[in-house]
Amino acid sequence: GENVEQHPSTLSVQEGDSAVIKCTYSDSASNYFPWYKQELGKGPQLIIDIRSNVGEKKDQRIAVTLNKTAKHFSLHITETQPEDSAVYFCAASMNTGFQKLVFGTGTRLLVSP
Amino acid sequence: NAGVTQTPKFQVLKTGQSMTLQCAQDMNHNSMYWYRQDPGMGLRLIYYSASEGTTDKGEVPNGYNVSRLNKREFSLRLESAAPSQTSVYFCASRGLAGGSNNEQFFGPGTRLTVL
Numbered sequence: 001g002e003n004v005e006q007h008p009s010t011l012s013v014q015e016g017d018s019a020v021i022k023c024t025y026s027d028s029a030s031n032y033f034p035w036y037k038q039e040l041g042k043g044p045q046l047i048i049d050i051r052s053n054v055g056e057k058k059d060q061r062i063a064v065t066l067n068k069t070a071k072h073f074s075l076h077i078t079e080t081q082p083e084d085s086a087v088y089f090c091a092a093s094m095n096t097g098f099q100k101l102v103f104g105t106g107t108r109l110l111v112s113p
Numbered sequence: 114n115a116g117v118t119q120t121p122k123f124q125v126l127k128t129g130q131s132m133t134l135q136c137a138q139d140m141n142h143n144s145m146y147w148y149r150q151d152p153g154m155g156l157r158l159i160y161y162s163a164s165e166g167t168t169d170k171g172e173v174p175n176g177y178n179v180s181r182l183n184k185r186e187f188s189l190r191l192e193s194a195a196p197s198q199t200s201v202y203f204c205a206s207r208g209l210a211g212g213s214n215n216e217q218f219f220g221p222g223t224r225l226t227v228l
Contacts, residue, residue: 001172006155032215043117043203043219044156089155098163099144099207099215100171103155 002027004092006104013080014112021107023090024072030092033066033073034101038087047088048075080111114139117220119204125226126194134189134223136204144207145187146171146217147179149200156203162187194227201225 003026013019025033031052036044050057050064050073057064061080066073077084087108091101120135138145143164148156158171162181176198178190187206191198201224205217 004155009153034215034217036219041221043205043221045219046216049215098161098169099217100158100161101156101217102172103157105153105155 002030002092002102004090004102004104006090006107008107009105010108010110012110012112015080015082017080019075019077019080019084019109019111021075021088021090021109022072023074023092023104024070025092025102026071027092027094028068028071029094032093032099033064034091035062035064035075036089036091036103038089038106040086044089077109080109082111082113085109085111116140117204117206117218119202119220119223121223122221123224125228126191127228128195130194131190131192132194132225133191134202134204134225135186136188136220137186138204138206138218139185140206140208140218141184142206142208142218143184145181146205146207147177147187147189148203148205149173149198150203150222151200159189159202194225196227199225199227 006023034049037047038044063076090104093101117138146161147159160179165184204220207217
């Protein structure tokens, strides 16, 4: 089955810096790659996703890149702000009707003022 | 809309006790999911329901049962709780199968401790 590895487990940056979180997946049949943000005491919330027919997607300060050949994808956050502090999870799945996400182990991002 | 709601928020059980975690969504979603979240292990799928009347095992189903009571509700039951089931449990739902909406919407979670 699918296996998703995520690095780093923790990331500390100064406000205004960029942050990059990387994930690799094992199943070449996976074609949908979402990123979720989880704030303390809350459930995860989708922040951006990408399908395998696209190499990059941007939404304001966040972007995701996908390299299908190498089977890795990354989350980029520019101009980080303290409210970006949270745990971020990558995931992978085949985008069928029964979407079954396999999650990475999470990255705790801390943005210091 | 309340989205996805879960009850209870917190629960402490003794080994061997049983309990049911409740989940409901008001978004008319077909698919519903139960995950557990453990430190350093991300979220792991326990069971899912693609549509009303169907349920299937996920990655870690042992020790759990589920019921898709109707389109809105999906419950998770622990028949004989074990300390290894201490975790935070999340319910999620997703829109129409095959549709353009891929997002899974998560509830606020239930923090369960088994002593």
